[in-house]
Amino acid sequence: MACCVLQITGLILGGVGMVGTLAATVMPQWRVSAYVDGNIVVFETIWEGLWMDCISQLGIRLQCKSYDSVLTLPPTLEVFRALMCIAVVLSIVSFLMAIVGVKYTHRTKECPQGISIFILAAGVAFLLTGILVLIPVSWTGGSIIRDFYDPKVPVPLKRELGAALYLGWVSAALLIAAGATYCSF
Secondary structure: OHHHHHHHHHHHHHHHHHHHHHHHHHOOOOEEEOOOOOOOOOOEEEEEOOOEEEEEEOOOEEEEEEOOOHHHOOHHHHHHHHHHHHHHHHHHHHHHHHHHHHHHHOOOOOOHHHHHHHHHHHHHHHHHHHHHHHHHHHHHHHHHHHHHOOOOOOHHHOEEEOHHHHHHHHHHHHHHHHHHHHHOO
């Protein structure tokens, strides 16, 4: 009974983490314009994401523009895009493996070791996905904080942590928790 509850809990954590990873990947709020010192232009907010930049004017009008060329992007942004896309695909595969493992755990009593290996693979995949999400999110958060306190960075270029970063951290924690739950079997 406890085994079933832990498996369902891991499945729920992994599913929520998977949805959060997808949402964090497509959200444009990775970097948000900061209001520091005399820079009190509150009628305009700038969002920078992995795929596009957006400008929100008074919360009424939102203009988003995708990046024009992949060749003009900074190398770190290209790597972060790749890591997040791999994480999304791997989280879907992990979730499907976990569903199959949970579904056939109770039906197959003659070969429980084959199913436990399948659940272990789902757990390792969830752990790997959580780490893949954690790398770009934490790296971006660290660079935002470093630039915010750097006096050499002009005030209009200072950014704050966006909602996508917080969602990414929560998703990574949920994916790692799901992986640890499945690896404990």
